[in-house]
Amino acid sequence: MRKASRLFEIIQILRLAKRSVTAASIAEKLEVTVRSVYRDIAALQAMRVPIEGERGIGYILRPGFDLPPLMFSIEEMEAIVLALALLERTGDGELKQAAKQVSRKIAGAVPQPLRQALDANALHVWGAGLPSPSGIDLALVRRAIRDEEKLEIGYRDEYGNSTERTIRPIALIYYSQTANIVAWCELRQAIRNFRSDRIEHCEAAGRWFKGEGEGLRELWVSGWVSKPEVA
Known part of the structure; x- marks a missing residue:
């Protein structure tokens, strides 16, 4: 140890x-x-x-002494450092900025021996990260998932055909090549996967699907035995 x-x-x-x-x-x-x-x-x-x-x-x-709210072992600290570094690969600008803020908060909260481990900068993640998608802000997608708000998107499929869709986003998956939005597509009346790099534009619809998100996620998970369909 x-x-x-x-x-x-x-x-x-x-x-x-x-x-x-x-x-x-x-x-x-x-x-x-x-x-x-x-x-x-x-x-x-x-x-x-x-x-x-x-x-x-x-x-x-002696009574009265306590540890800061953020207190980790050295192994836990290394896990956090590596996880924050991996966020650089997501192409999600807001998450990358949040990762830097988390690092600063942790560095200011932990005691000196663990702060030295954090400052050592000995763990690195190599390889190019994803470029930020041009047609969509992934932060908007994450908020829509949390708030259960519908999104209006323009989507280009693998053959270059464009369609306008209203979707109910329920999950966001970060792959090595792109980020995929899992959503109920009102056009197809089914769960679909939308590649973020094929979305031409996206905006909040101002309409909601409150209370439906968990049920849609259960429907999505139940279909994992088969290959997920891409829109």
């Missing part, structure tokens, strides 16, 4: 303890040596974490 993870776990053990905890007990739980626990507790005390006690007697965390 790496040091940052151990420091986090020691604080958690002391927070949950109802009485003093010996270094030997902590070492057994973390599967490390007692000497490592002594060093880690000294490091936490140097960072002004209010741990009281001494060797051979045990340690307690």
Whole structure:
């Protein structure tokens, strides 16, 4: 177990303890040596974490100390860093901007050992991301899914034929080549998949399908045994 993870776990053990905890007990739980626990507790005390006690007697965390609301182990932090980096591939400009804001909030909330892991910049995602689709704003689609609002779109199929559609969007799938909107198509009266790079224009219809979204998603999932149809 790496040091940052151990420091986090020691604080958690002391927070949950109802009485003093010996270094030997902590070492057994973390599967490390007692000497490592002594060093880690000294490091936490140097960072002004209010741990009281001494060797051979045990340690307690002084009442009133608490961790920030955003508190992660080192492995959880690495998962978050990598997931945020992967958002660069979606072609969704609003999500990419949100990922940067999340990174800043996390960096400001976590304690110093985990902040160092975040600042190390050791995890990267390589490869070109998706270009943003020109005919549609994916942020509009995500809001329409949440609000259960219909969308009016102009759609060009794989043969180049264009149609005007009213759709009820229920899901958004990010593939490596494009993003697909899963929706109930009022023209076809069925669930269809619309490639975002084939949408020529899109706007909110100002009409709603409140209360229908979950049922449409269940209908969509029930059809997974067969190949999904593309509009």
